[in-house]
Amino acid sequence: MRKTSESVKSGKEEVVKSICRMCHGVCGVIVHMRNGIVVKVTGDPESPLSNGFICSKGRASVEYLYHPDRLRHPLKRAGAKGENKWKQISWEEALDTIAQKLLDYKKDYGPESVALAVGTGRPYQAFALRFANAFGTPNVVSYAHICYLPRVVASIITCGQLPICDFYGFGGVHPRCVVVWGCNISETGAADGMCGNQLTLARRTGAKFIVIDPRRTKLASKADVWAQVRPGTDVALAMGMLHVIIHEKLYDKAFVEQYTEGFDRLVQHVKGYLPSKVAEITWVPAQIIRQMARLYAETKPACMLWGNGLDESINCFQTARALLILRAVTGNIDVPGGDVFWIPPKGVVQTSPFMDPSIILPEMVTPEASARKLSAGQSLMNFVLRHSTFWDAVLTGKPYSPKVLIIVGTNPLLTASDCLKGEQALKKLEFTVALDLFMTPTTQLADIVLPAATWLEQDDIADLHFIWCVAARQKVVEIEECWDDKKIFIELAKRIGLKDCFPWNDVREYCDFVLKDTGLDFEKFTKLGILKGEMQYRKYEANGFPTPSGKFEIASSILDSFGYDALPDYVEPPESPYSAPELAKEYPLIAITGCKVEPFFHTEYRQLKSQRKRHPDPLVEINPATAKELGIEDGDWVWVESPRARIRQRAKLSPDIHPRMVAIQHAWWFPEEEPPEYGWKRSSANLLLDHRPADPIWGSESWKGFLCKVYV
Ligand code: SF4
Numbered sequence: 001m002r003k004t005s006e007s008v009k010s011g012k013e014e015v016v017k018s019i020c021r022m023c024h025g026v027c028g029v030i031v032h033m034r035n036g037i038v039v040k041v042t043g044d045p046e047s048p049l050s051n052g053f054i055c056s057k058g059r060a061s062v063e064y065l066y067h068p069d070r071l072r073h074p075l076k077r078a079g080a081k082g083e084n085k086w087k088q089i090s091w092e093e094a095l096d097t098i099a100q101k102l103l104d105y106k107k108d109y110g111p112e113s114v115a116l117a118v119g120t121g122r123p124y125q126a127f128a129l130r131f132a133n134a135f136g137t138p139n140v141v142s143y144a145h146i147c148y149l150p151r152v153v154a155s156i157i158t159c160g161q162l163p164i165c166d167f168y169g170f171g172g173v174h175p176r177c178v179v180v181w182g183c184n185i186s187e188t189g190a191a192d193g194m195c196g197n198q199l200t201l202a203r204r205t206g207a208k209f210i211v212i213d214p215r216r217t218k219l220a221s222k223a224d225v226w227a228q229v230r231p232g233t234d235v236a237l238a239m240g241m242l243h244v245i246i247h248e249k250l251y252d253k254a255f256v257e258q259y260t261e262g263f264d265r266l267v268q269h270v271k272g273y274l275p276s277k278v279a280e281i282t283w284v285p286a287q288i289i290r291q292m293a294r295l296y297a298e299t300k301p302a303c304m305l306w307g308n309g310l311d312e313s314i315n316c317f318q319t320a321r322a323l324l325i326l327r328a329v330t331g332n333i334d335v336p337g338g339d340v341f342w343i344p345p346k347g348v349v350q351t352s353p354f355m356d357p358s359i360i361l362p363e364m365v366t367p368e369a370s371a372r373k374l375s376a377g378q379s380l381m382n383f384v385l386r387h388s389t390f391w392d393a394v395l396t397g398k399p400y401s402p403k404v405l406i407i408v409g410t411n412p413l414l415t416a417s418d419c420l421k422g423e424q425a426l427k428k429l430e431f432t433v434a435l436d437l438f439m440t441p442t443t444q445l446a447d448i449v450l451p452a453a454t455w456l457e458q459d460d461i462a463d464l465h466f467i468w469c470v471a472a473r474q475k476v477v478e479i480e481e482c483w484d485d486k487k488i489f490i491e492l493a494k495r496i497g498l499k500d501c502f503p504w505n506d507v508r509e510y511c512d513f514v515l516k517d518t519g520l521d522f523e524k525f526t527k528l529g530i531l532k533g534e535m536q537y538r539k540y541e542a543n544g545f546p547t548p549s550g551k552f553e554i555a556s557s558i559l560d561s562f563g564y565d566a567l568p569d570y571v572e573p574p575e576s577p578y579s580a581p582e583l584a585k586e587y588p589l590i591a592i593t594g595c596k597v598e599p600f601f602h603t604e605y606r607q608l609k610s611q612r613k614r615h616p617d618p619l620v621e622i623n624p625a626t627a628k629e630l631g632i633e634d635g636d637w638v639w640v641e642s643p644r645a646r647i648r649q650r651a652k653l654s655p656d657i658h659p660r661m662v663a664i665q666h667a668w669w670f671p672e673e674e675p676p677e678y679g680w681k682r683s684s685a686n687l688l689l690d691h692r693p694a695d696p697i698w699g700s701e702s703w704k705g706f707l708c709k710v711y712v
Pocket of ligand 1: 056
């Protein structure tokens, strides 16, 4: 443990520097210990990633760590599924049972009969994917069709790597303009490896702010320009901005001429996106579109922080492409204070499969098994297996029946679409294992539940995907029989003949392996705390871009070769007042869901008193004028109904939401209520969703911008 001088002075008291992982964030924190017990977690003012910031989730880490309801021992089902009857078993018995089942099903039905389901990016991600590949199954169920990966892949095919905001000033310059698009990390804490505090610091250095969001977030209320975009239409807005930038010759001519491919086609293409037309599509006034375009193009350097708000729509992939093109034509790519391609620290093995897929051993899945992936042929660019595809296969046996599911750190009954079908599928599967910290509606339907560890119980080299450093996370305590997910996979691999693929005896050995070419072992690394890459800007001047043409591909040759539009174009969302006018008579409001709220991280932390006190009930945000028409008052319990289902949430009246839109909180369940359901069917927004893949390129579902009605 990396102790500071304070620990030496204070006898039994110690402080340990680490990296919080209560969300996607990266915040450097100080863990305060007394007599071997964690008593407090505070922000680390010396952390260059977060500069002392900590949110309520980070502070609640202690409550989470020692929560009385935590799973502390492996459990085996002792009644029917959902009866909540469990028998405590040893790790030996749990792992031996699971290993034998995996080997038996592989022998009898092939490796593809076993699937893994993973959650949002946590330290186990590479381990779970490596395990799936080493075992030989192509079936990994995930959220990558609606979260982050579309932006990563759009970036890779357009310019070779995900560009990230350069807030840190390593090049001697900070952004003078920041566009925040579909992202609210200044309120929720962090996302995609970026701490929300960076926005606060950018405001202090005088940056101009443009915020694009259907809701007037706190940041939007202070921004220089706020565009209240109609959900799902962001790509049209971006094309409208490009129209203004090109028409008014505000683009970076030198960069465009020398380093891009397809600009001439873009010039013709954006003629169809007059601001007046875009205003009709997006509901953003034409003068705001012009104002945003001018401010962004003329204030250099500028960076663009984008978020999950863009991913869940029919236009998901092309929206990401349009925002990349905006960055390029304004000359903000890989320049100090712009959107840059960070260089990771030398010698560190990349543990992010987004940076280096070889870490997950993709070659271990045979071509025959790959061809039997359940999502094969669904979408040319999409290698993701969506939950609904998996549930269908389990329930119908077509194209074949998966038999086993290993669920790692995810609660898909609440966070995936088609969740009632998911419940039936979980009941039907022949063998299910769940790794989690608490019993949830999902783990209740498993056969074996394994107790996982919090970030305070894990050693790790925090790799933040595409960021300029890796940072040390240190195990400071052990709670009974809770295990780090990484250890679970190492131990399981030993039992099924995959030791070659998981050659480490324990997690420490794995951490040493990651650092082996740095001259450090994990112990020494924890004393340093952070390893930085050496940044070089404008790498394209020497090397071009790692794309087929060697240029920034405004017109994508890869999309072209797959038969998709090489340039972004707008498509109306499938369930909107324009595409479904008859339906809109019955369901007149446009819904968004999935916006995070600060005390929680998706389904997590609802059992923490501190967090529930701050946010006791599920809330649907509705404009006061709309509420008045509907006879709804602030705090009323209301029905929110879509063409698929209805749920109960409390009305939160807010002028910050458009009168024709509502924002429905997602991932609600009530751990204090009776198992096995814990009340999840009452308020879970995902019951309302259309599970059909909408984006033809990426298979994203249309979770932002479906129709609903609200009533008492
Ligand atoms: S934003 Fe995320 S990483 Fe940062 S303190 Fe909060 S929970 Fe931890």
